[in-house]
Amino acid sequence: MVFDIGGVLVDETRMWRGWAAELGVPFETLWAALREDIRRGLSHRATMQRLAPGRDIAALRRARLKADLPVAGDLYPDVRPALAGLAARGVRIGIAGNQPREAAAALAALGLGAAFIATSDAWGVQKPDPGFFARVQEACGAPAAAITYVGDRVDNDVLPALAAGMRAAFLPRGLWAGVGESPVPPLPDLLALL
Ligand SMILES: [Mg+2]
Secondary structure, rough: EEEEOOOOOEOOOHHHHHHHHOOOOOOHHHHHHHHHHHOOOHHHHHHHHHHOOOOOOHHHHHHHHHHHHHOOEEEEOHHHHHHHHHHHHOOOOOEEEOOOOOHHHHOOOOOOOOOOOEEHHOOOOOOHHHHHHHHHHHHHHOOOHHEEEOOOOHHHHHHHHOOOOOOOOOOOOOOOOOOOOOEEEEEEEHHOOO
């Protein structure tokens, strides 16, 4: 069972609070703007640029990298018991998401018992690219049908995992919950992926 990171294992609220302070806007303003822009198909970067015109968002990202890395308090409260319960049943755990390379060591330090922890940065390929899911399968060393990918987005996680022949578990929570489901393909297309 392979887990996405942001919005599945890691609650990114602390990170976004840090960004709100950085940009000089209330957290609620940033959160609502990000969700609205997700609906409109815009990037987080575009949202932040709109809220803080003139700021160099890419440079801020680099400067904030360390502060944005996950710490123990960012784990959703159900993560440790869920992973321990799965491990007790003999389920092998992997962790892989669209993250900076440094996130892997930060997560490893939390002692989650994963057989592997991988990032899009280190792999050089991001979800929803099929290449990302090929790397997931390679890391698992198991047939695709034996792998379940757990993600918080339909477009980035569920659909490409199904397309790769894996099972998918949809766990919407965090920034994308309630807005990240679209675009969902029409039912016949979805069935073709199963
Ligand atoms: Mg995610």
